[in-house]
Amino acid sequence: MKILKPGRKQKGWATRATCTGNGNGGGGCGAKLLVEEGDLFQTSSHHYDGSSEYYVTFRCKHCGVDTDITNYHGHRTLPKKPPRKPQTTQQMPQNGTFAFTVECQGSPWDVHYFEKDGKKGTLAFREREGKFEIGVFKAGELPLGEVLKELQSAVPV
Numbered sequence: 001m002k003i004l005k006p007g008r009k010q011k012g013w014a015t016r017a018t019c020t021g022n023g024n025g026g027g028g029c030g031a032k033l034l035v036e037e038g039d040l041f042q043t044s045s046h047h048y049d050g051s052s053e054y055y056v057t058f059r060c061k062h063c064g065v066d067t068d069i070t071n072y073h074g075h076r077t078l079p080k081k082p083p084r085k086p087q088t089t090q091q092m093p094q095n096g097t098f099a100f101t102v103e104c105q106g107s108p109w110d111v112h113y114f115e116k117d118g119k120k121g122t123l124a125f126r127e128r129e130g131k132f133e134i135g136v137f138k139a140g141e142l143p144l145g146e147v148l149k150e151l152q153s154a155v156p157v
């Protein structure tokens, strides 16, 4: 085949949608979104009679609520629903530097010095069963003795 005159580029399917939470318990924020194929995933509900219904769903970038759409005409096999990001109350600092390890209450704690918004701080944490437990989270670069004192008062035996 020879192309005599190139056509327009294939851009994939896209639609305008409003974040409503439709089909997912409502609660959308009302944001107007341009939803593209890559934003979509498949959700399903299973009934007692063994049948399943499938929905095409997007997750709002603004508020994280899922909304079902009914006008998907693309051809992609859509991925399954992505897991929600785990909510952590205190994020591990990304740019912390490892300072030392201190032993307290029978386990080692990793102590990091970090800088956040121009302020220096100290973070001590241990990993237990795959979960991070924070023992010290304070402003300033605390020396080992101080960290140990903090840990002993902060961590229940």
Ligand SMILES: [Zn+2]
Pocket (backbone or CB within 6 Å): 019, 028, 029, 030, 031, 060, 061, 062, 063, 064, 065
């Ligand atoms: Zn939203």
